[in-house]
Amino acid sequence: MTMVYRNSNCKLLFRLSISEFEYLEVNHPEVNMLINDLCRKGQMEILTSSFYDSVLSLVPTHERTTHIERATTYIRKKFSKKPKGLWFYNQVFNPTTVPLVGLSGLNYIVISTYNQVNNSVESTRPFYTDEMGKESLVFPIDDRFSKETNDLYRGNITLDRYLSEVAKMAKETTNAISTIMLNMDQLMGTEGSADVYRVLYENLGPNSTLPSLYIQDNEVSRTHYLPNGIYGRDFQIGKATSINQLIYDNPMLAMNYGVLNMLKDVLRDSKKLIDDRKSIETVLMKASSCSLYFPDESKNPAILRNVNHFACEAEALLSKMPNNILPDEVDADFDRSKEFYVKGKSSIAYLGRKGAVISRYVVVSSLYDIAFHSGEGLFADSFVNDVTGKDMRLSAKPYEVTPLDKRNSDFFAKAPAINLGKLPVNLTKRFKFRQTTLVLEIEVENLSSDAIKGFTYVSTIDLALPRKSTVTCPERNIEDGESATTQSIMVSDRACPFSVSIVLGEEAEIQRADFSQKTRTWLGDKGFYEYTQLKIKKKLSLGPMESMRLTIGFRTEKRKEKHNDTAEQSAP
Template structure:
């Protein structure tokens, strides 16, 4: 879709424009469509277009450290200058993400101007009749010029006719002779043809608009921002602390309007409060950043690690806008692959040793326990004593890369894919006696995961033995009777394996009969047979397990074969368990259509218990990962 866009723009050689691509997009164009690069190069040489600067890997600027902001912008600037012979002068932030640091960052990189949508300016206090003028924005004594984006025209995009777009632009220009407004169209969604409402014939969208703009120069004067700044002094000034975009507003809203953002700017960082997995990606990115700062000496190794880190900072994986975003398992997989690769490069042989680290990884005020070795990372949260990251480092893959499905603004009340607790590994449950497999599969299951939200106490941390002991005291309600119980949960780490040992003590004076379950959510790349197979290894004659859904009793060992990564994941227990297996899907809006998108595999391992007063039940689960 880019080629006809460039060809049409090239035809109108007196019509100026600015273009923005991420570094990766330009790389792909250069590799697969060098003719497009040649057209852009020619338009730059004849001073028709300017390439805007930005982050090389389309980063979520409000989330990443200052050094990475500067580094990504400089990396892209260097690429543009080496390829086109001219340094960018303007800056584009993906999705108009903005924070108060941006003027200082942008100016420090030698860039002079940027763009903000009109809603952001209005929310910052600019009156409606003053919206469509350039403004100075300043931070720490450094300022840049921002040009207003016309949100109403841009939101309609190629769905409006060229005549409608032209009329809107002329209406803006008619208000004041000094009015300045910027309009961007997404070249990736460019529609070469449209049907004329007058003649009902096929017309060429961009060609018609360019022709109309060329013929209306008495009312509209197209100009490149850098040329405008040479001839005009900017006198208006504004301070903008956050951004305001319809995409961000929709991402933070649910269908009931909770977190409604109408009329105010908000930091993109607020997205971390909605999506737990975005916050974990952010925590991993920040943790890896600290690890790289401690890497000394080998500049080549450090630069490679830094670039892997930057690749993981793409904004697409942190949220759900008009794209699949955080609900894309492939996108999250790629981000974790880059992060694990950067982390692996930071571990120097002879310097790095297996260890258990206690740190506030996700910035929730509680320390998490991180087991790290050359083969595996196992990160355990004190809430629920659950595993929230399980990296098998030889293949750079996180098997805990699951997602908690949230209610989105487009969901109806009957949406069947909403989770009430975080979908992690080793979530503890006491199952109601009347709960059956068909009910559990349904999204409105009475299994609410109360213990997943509860804070377990760390009663013993044996770093040399690589063991962590958790304890949690609660009371469960069975047949109108409260039973106080104490749960101890011990993690033991070995080379390619983690063991979880359970001890459940009945502190009541009555025999307690219940069903205890451990829920294991594993991120397998797909549910398709060519990507994964699931077998019951309890008996050689046992049939395979259906990847979509199955209930099976008497299981002692189940095996996932991850064909895409060439690994085997085993889940075993000495005590036979009842297995409830279900592939998890989310109802996701992607490019305007709601689709059922695969997320991960969910396995519930359960045991029926009868524990005498002051009695104890003990059980153990082993989870191992190895090369196939």
């Protein structure tokens, strides 16, 4: 931006999220002042988008203009310049969003037309795209520059090679207009990559323009239909062919999307019963942020948890409404198997029929979902062969889950037919949800006339805690990779707003393992804490028709604040 400011002939099309503008305002106000000056001098146009970087095609139709208008209003008030172009977060495009351009008082769309699905470029020149009688002008991004930037980001080429290729392509640019996008997220991690701006402006700066200026002096008559797709190289979609498939193929993302849709449906259908509807709508808009939809390799799990906090807040608010407006069952993860919805004063749980696993558990006092991770959930069953080590997991198997009361607080679950060493066993679970405690009674019954030995029953509890916490039993701490034979453990941290207590009916082995997610940062790939796995193990030694019983008490408690803990709470 400084380079553009010093050269009045240079122009810059710019896009940042609203949260980044707000961050700059607090921490680097001089940057926002520079942006303001460039807009005033007519050297910069700022692209608008959805206020919370939501994927517009995933937002209900009636909410889409609200998302755009909030961002547009913020930019206009902050920089005294009304945006004229629309940007789609992560370049996820759906033709149904074309009418939003006119409805929001905008003039054009900027998007790459490189389609990852078929590895082709739709168009390289400006064109009009049409949808349901509404049209918009599209300025396609020159994918050649985006590809080289992405290759540098992934370490496929050196910085010198990158700068050389950019200079070569800039000199070879012959189109009447070429829109070049440089993804700053992909450049910031490479020292010296800022030289690319110097290379571009030395070759193209005097001829640079802005879309609104180009429209004034040139007539665009070309039309082209831009189909639904994920365009550009902002992130890799893998084998997915659409944003919906990307979500549905990832159980964690599917659960996020399903819960959010359910809450929005409840709010829409119960408008007359809810007094504080607008505040809940605002919370749900924040929960619609991009972070819930993308398994981004450069995204810290803590960011996902922070955004999920708003979904938990909206859920907690709706659960307190009279007339029991939340459903008793919901297919939150789109697996065609409904989860039982358990509403309590201190917790909200989703008990699935697959594996009789709790896939979402919201601690209401902290507005936090401790099952928000890529693991199996809470209380997933498995049997381990002590000789071979083979693990027979049941979390994906359909259980018969039956509510035992009208309040949806007691459930009986029965596993499908199981054979251990060719001998049949019966596995049942009974869930008792109480105000702050969940009691789980597990029974493994030998149905054969022969004894069963050499197997271990395992109940797995995957806890996505706000940060890696201390796991203690009465005798000692249990570190990552360690186990202890005990009857109770406590999971807590001085900076965590709640603690988790697990008490067993009798002693059993409890094994701990911490899992992290590899995240790409400016300083290279790093592992960030995602969740802690606790495995409760009980060796089986069952005679004919005998059974093993295991009782697990699971309790979450709000942490009591202490005056001398201030330093620990603020620790990173």
